[in-house]
Amino acid sequence: MPWHVKCYACLCGLLCLLSLQGEQREMEEEVEGAEKRISKSSQKGLKAGWTRGTFILRKDHLEKIKSLAYWERKQVKEVMDEVLEDYLRRKRIKPMRSK
DSSP: OOHHHHHHHHHHHHHHHHHHHHHHHHHHHHHHTTTOOOOSGGGTTSOTTOOOOOOOOOHHHHHHHHHHHHHTTOOHHHHHHHHHHHHHHTSOOOOOOOO
């Protein structure tokens, strides 16, 4: 059997295992977080109180955040949480008007 056919078969098997593992993880999350209601797809797979967001930022800031996370052995989301927590702590924030 040619090498690329073997590689393709191995890759298909790996992808199958990963998808099964993902399904198992989703089922475990449903059981563990039965009381946690997911109202948006951006909350799927996250702990309570967290959500996903997409933001545009300067490249140099992103590189500094990634470096900081690497050297402090943290995830980028942990560094961003600390940065935002520190920044917001020093601000007086009025609630937005509801629509």
